[in-house]
């Protein structure tokens with residue numbers, strides 16, 4: 240049984256996989272810097288018990304983190320409760336990818352996991368674009384087994400919170416589809432602007448990518464990605480567990496050398 244942690248800026252997603260690579264359970268907790276290894280372990284234990292899964296048989300752990308302080312906490316958890324040295328995802332591990340960028344080491348571990356999974360899903364010489372709708376929205380582009388770069392923009396929830404936090408009178412809205420872009424009150428104005436603005440941003444970046452590299456497979460992941468993907472006029476596969484699976488792929492390539 241393999242334990243996978245995907246530490247993002249908003250959530251820590253935990254995945255428990257059996258040895259054949261099947262995802263048995265996953266859950267998310269808020270990425271609070273005050274979390275301790277004992278708290279995260281007790282969430283894990285409770286949720287695993289509830290699902291009749293015995294985490295006693297965990298024999299491997301991998302961590303992808305874009306929040307350095309939380310990496311340490313999950314490292315402590317691995318040592319304290321499982322006596323395992325986890326594999327920490329980074330660009331110096333064995334990866335099936337070449338990098339045509341200035342500094343592969345600065346690329347977020349979640350993005351490394353996403354591109355490794357995308358690479359394993361599609362044939363060698365195809366082109367793929369991964370969009371991850373997290374705290375930030377990220378685009379990552381693969382040409383065959385070469386990572387050629389990408390882009391980063393503020394995530395949808397972050398844009399909503401930025402409006403709310405930096406103004407006196409704008410409320411926090413819930414992201415959802417609204418039929419007209421002509422709002423009739425403040426909430427509708429924000430809903431319309433965020434909804435159609437977000438779709439417009441993504442479409443324009445995809446259009447530019449297509450202009451630069453031609454046709455590609457599109458893979459999307461992350462909370463609000465499911466709603467947005469349907470609006471893009473582009474064939475796509477929405478894979479909510481893309482990052483967890485990518486971390487597992489990286490674990491499998493690197494486990495013997497740990």
Ligand SMILES: Nc1ncnc2c1ncn2[C@@H]1O[C@H](COP(=O)(O)OP(=O)(O)O)[C@@H](O)[C@H]1O
Nearest residue numbers: 247248249250251372373374375396461462463
């Ligand atoms: N399962 C979900 N269902 C709906 N929305 C989600 C879900 N998970 C995350 N979100 C939304 O996506 C945003 C980014 O969350 P997440 O993908 O966990 O980010 P990160 O990877 O940066 O921690 C959250 O603010 C939340 O609004």
Ligand SMILES: CC(C)(COP(=O)(O)O)[C@@H](O)C(=O)NCCC(=O)O
Nearest residue numbers: 247248249305345346347373374375
């Ligand atoms: C771009 C990110 C903030 C996305 O993080 P997330 O939205 O998943 O929390 C993260 O991958 C990161 O901190 N990256 C480092 C810079 C880079 O990827 O180039």
Ligand SMILES: [K+]
Nearest residue numbers: 247349371373
């Ligand atoms: K993420």
